Amino acid sequence: MFAHITPYPGDPILSLNEDFQKDPRTDKINLSIGIYFDDAGRIPVMGSVQRAEAILAAQVGPKPYLPMEGLPAFRSAVQALLWGESHTAVTGGSIATIQSVGSSGGLKVGADFIHTWFPGSAICVSEPTWDNHKAVFEGAGLSVQTYPYYDPATGGLRFEAMCETLRALPGRTVVLLHACCHNPTGVDLTTAQWDALVPVLKERGLIAFLDLAYQGFGDGIEADAYAVRALTDAGLSFFVANSFSKNMSVYGERCGALSVVCPDAAQAACVLGQLKFTVRRNYSNPPLHAGQLVATVLGTPELRTQWAAEVDAMRARILAMRQRLHDVLQAKLPGRDFGYFLTQRGMFSYTGLTPAQVDRLREEFGVYLVRSGRMCVAGLNERNVERTAAAMAAVLAG
């Protein structure tokens, strides 16, 4: 019956993380998957989240199904976080938000919705992008194209080339944009570049799909919402998938959301209805605990304040590790420029290491990066940063 089924070659990120777990070496270093580790090398249990868990544990009750669109308190907390609670798009009801199974689930529901309601639309993603973007949208039946983004020569952004490609796309092409902390490069648009991009999207009638998986890890919780608010304020209709996996350190709870900004409340109601139908056909409704947990953190003023401070501390630690790695590498290999570690933002840096060099790092030194050369700098800590720099220097020196 199943003789025709071919083996799964594995996922470039998740399967590598599995390989890391199996590696018997005790001094191995995991800079592969996009997970924030604390200075002790552990996935943190944030104080705000722990307190929310305690509140929930003290009032354990029946566990009904959530509505298809998720927990109401969660959905309004997401809108308040992304737009601010007094934003006219929020108060006017023109945003359709559903709780999703991680932001991956939000991307998938959005992709299915687009395939149904914009059947001719292709999607254009940055070159490079998170591998799963291609997989999710292709899996939903969309054809995937790319726009220029990363410039290997400068380690920066090909903004002009990007805009030029977008200007040539047919109307209603979906354009996937990383709202902050670009994965895998760490190269972001400045606020001025977002302002310059908005008219391009608007004039061409393109459908922006923002991926906001790292809110708070770039320049701050509010600053990282800049793109979301700029597109809304320009009157664009667009999609945004956001995640709590990283900024609440609740990966396995699968907490995310999909929001669709609509021209008015009447269209938002129809969009929400069709999103519910999409969810019903996929997994019926999202997890209760995930919604309650995030809603409790964001909806309890004291916990919300504590959470923001914790996110700020995580961002500061990532920046400190970027600086340390830069300084050690720069001292070891003064002929090369490692400035990109300081200018790139968020969890990831694109090191420019070749797949062969990445393989050598892993095999010889036990340092795991994704084969594209992507490094999760949030996996660095005081105990492994020097060793990582030494291994990288050895590999780069040939």
Ligand code: KET
């Ligand atoms: N978008 C981006 C850009 C992203 O990096 C991830 C996860 C997600 C969405 C999905 O996160 P979720 O937990 O579904 O809300 N990225 C890391 C893990 C993975 O590949 O699944 C990574 O790039 O390592």
